[in-house]
Amino acid sequence: xxxxxxxxxxISTTSKPSAEWIEFIKTAAPEQAGGGGIVEARNERNRQxxxxxxxxxxxxxxxxxxxxxxxxxxxxGYPLPARIYTPTPTTTTTTTTTTTTTAPTPLPAMLWFHGGxxxxxxxxxxxxxxxxISHHSQITIISASYRLAPEHPFPDGPNDAWAxxxxxxxxxxxxxxxxxxxxxxxxxxxxxxxxxxxSPEAGVKVVGQLLAYPWLCSTRDHGGFVATLxxxxxxxxxxxxxxxxxxxxxxxxxxxxxPDPRDVDFSPLFDPKELxxxxxxxxxxxxADLLRDDGVAYWKGLRREDPKSPELxxxxxxxxxxxxxxxxxxxxxxxxxxxxxxxxxLDLNSQTTTTA
Numbered sequence: 001x002x003x004x005x006x007x008x009x010x011i012s013t014t015s016k017p018s019a020e021w022i023e024f025i026k027t028a029a030p031e032q033a034g035g036g037g038i039v040e041a042r043n044e045r046n047r048q049x050x051x052x053x054x055x056x057x058x059x060x061x062x063x064x065x066x067x068x069x070x071x072x073x074x075x076x077g078y079p080l081p082a083r084i085y086t087p088t089p090t091t092t093t094t095t096t097t098t099t100t101t102t103a104p105t106p107l108p109a110m111l112w113f114h115g116g117x118x119x120x121x122x123x124x125x126x127x128x129x130x131x132x133i134s135h136h137s138q139i140t141i142i143s144a145s146y147r148l149a150p151e152h153p154f155p156d157g158p159n160d161a162w163a164x165x166x167x168x169x170x171x172x173x174x175x176x177x178x179x180x181x182x183x184x185x186x187x188x189x190x191x192x193x194x195x196x197x198x199s200p201e202a203g204v205k206v207v208g209q210l211l212a213y214p215w216l217c218s219t220r221d222h223g224g225f226v227a228t229l230x231x232x233x234x235x236x237x238x239x240x241x242x243x244x245x246x247x248x249x250x251x252x253x254x255x256x257x258x259p260d261p262r263d264v265d266f267s268p269l270f271d272p273k274e275l276x277x278x279x280x281x282x283x284x285x286x287x288a289d290l291l292r293d294d295g296v297a298y299w300k301g302l303r304r305e306d307p308k309s310p311e312l313x314x315x316x317x318x319x320x321x322x323x324x325x326x327x328x329x330x331x332x333x334x335x336x337x338x339x340x341x342x343x344x345x346l347d348l349n350s351q352t353t354t355t356a
Contacts (some may be wrong), residue, residue, distance in 0.1 A: 002330045003337055004287075004314040011296065014287025015237040018317025021288070024328055025242065038150055038255050042120040049124045052326070059128045063135035064088045072144060072167040075159035082164065083123050084172070085134035085141040108346060109140040109174035110210065111165055111192070115183030115321065117215075117252035118157050119149045125324075126182065132335040137342045139178075142168045146188065153257030158265040161188035162195050169204045176349050178208045178342075183291070183321060186214025190268035190298065197277050207352075208345035209281035212338060213320055216294040217269045218261030219250055226269045229297035234290055241290040244320035249290060269294070275301035280348060282341035284313045289320040310344050313337065 008014065053059075066086045071079035087107070112130060114121045123143045134141045144164035147156045169177050179189040189209055196204040222232045239246050253259075259266040271278075281302055285295035292314075299312045315322065315330060315337075323334040 002315065002333055004316050005311045007296065007300075007312050008314075011287075011293070012233055012237050014292070014314050014316040015234070016317055017288055018330075020328060020330060021318055021322070024325065028325070028327075038119045042116070042148070045116070045120050046122050046124065049122070053124060053127060060131065063131045065131045065134045067131075072164055072171075074147065075156065075163045076147075080147070080160060080164075081123065081145040082168075083127075083130075083143045085130050085143070087134050087138050087140075106173035106175050107138060107140045108176045108178065108349075109142065109168065109172050110178040110180050110342070111168045111189075112141055112143045112179075113146065113161060113164075113181035113185030113188040114143070115181065115185045115212075116148070117249075118154070118184045118187075118256045119252060121148075121185075129323075129335040129338060133339045133342050136339045137346060139342065139346070140172060140174065142172060144168070149256045153255070154259040154263075155265055157184075157256075158188060158191045161192050165192045165196065165204045165206075166202055176207050176346075176353075177205055178210065178345060179206050180210030180212075180342075181214070182212040184215050186211040186295075187216055187266075187268060190214065190216060191265055193278050194264065194268060194271055197273075206279045207349045208279050209283075210338065210342055210345060211281055211295065211298070212284045213286050213289050213291055214283070214295050214298065215249075215291050216298050217267045218259070219246065219253055221261035221267070224262070224270065225274050226267075226297060229269065229300045230293045232293045232297075234292040238288050238290045238292060238319070241288060241319045243322070243324075244290050246290055269297055269301070271301075276305055278302060278305075280306065280309045280345065282310045282313065282345055284315070284337065284341065286318045286320055286322060287314055287316040288318055291320055310341070310348070313341065 066088055068084040070082050072082045074080040114125050130141045146160035179192050181189040193206045193209055196206045262270045264270050283295045283299040285292045302309050323331045325331055
């Protein structure tokens with residue numbers, strides 16, 4: 001089993017390392033983090049991703065997607081990079097006929113944010129995944145960069161994300177508008193969803209969220225309303241997450257500027273409206289991830305309001321951002337899992353639109 005649907009009676013059972021992960025770490029080389037600082041780690045991560053993509057060009061041939069690099073006006077007014085993925089018509093040829101399938105116009109669109117603890121990462125990290133989703137779900141995807149800490153601490157990231165949402169929703173033709181992201185990018189997607197709910201005059205109407213192990217709460221405060229959603233057992237179950245130990249998460253929070261732990265632009269779980277009125281979400285979490293219960297809590301809050309919302313997805317026995325390790329079988333399935341989640345959101349919105 002590589003993915004589990006629904007919340008088990010005891011979430012801690014998903015923390016036990018999977019057989020696949022146990023075998024992998026026996027021979028895995030330790031990660032090289034550059035010169036030791038955040039900026040050096042960022043540069044090294046980007047270099048490794050460039051090398052991987054250059055040595056595996058076949059992933060681009062697997063999809064028919066047009067990729068356009070552009071910029072959008074960030075919150076500071078300066079242009080920031082954005083990459084747009086647009087599916088192209090698919091052609092099927094038989095012995096007697098040729099059929100061209102043209103996607104409807106305009107297409108649904110999703111605004112996507114990469115992960116990296118608000119300090120590391122780039123658009124390259126999700127290029128393979130986003131090509132796959134754009135092609136197989138027939139949607140336009142806008143992957144928007146945002147300014148990173150420590151050069152640009154909180155709240156520059158969420159402000160850029162909101163600027164990207166206002167730009168994309170007003171510039172990119174779409175039949176429906178979704179947001180998504182991985183890890184800290186999932187945080188920014190949730191920030192955009194809440195701001196869109198609270199500022200309808202901005203014209204950003206989000207109908208669904210696609211979130212992969214999102215970071216949604218400060219390490220320093222899980223009280224108040226948030227405590228009604230989860231006891232955050234992951235902080236004891238997964239304290240030694242090999243890819244995101246608690247100490248590393250604390251460092252990233254400091255680098256980000258140590259925002260007020262209840263500032264909703266940093267900790268979306270502390271929504272003053274208790275997650276009411278937010279769009280449906282497909283939430284993926286990893287069982288052995290320190291951030292597992294951030295996603296679980298968000299899913300539970302949305303489920304309270306909408307019992308028919310999508311089921312939680314769990315990768316049992318795997319740590320945070322396991323998909324970066326391409327040697328893992330489940331890493332190869334990751335993009336398919338996210339695409340399946342995207343298709344569910346599209347179907348749910350279609351049903352809602354039809355019955356409205």
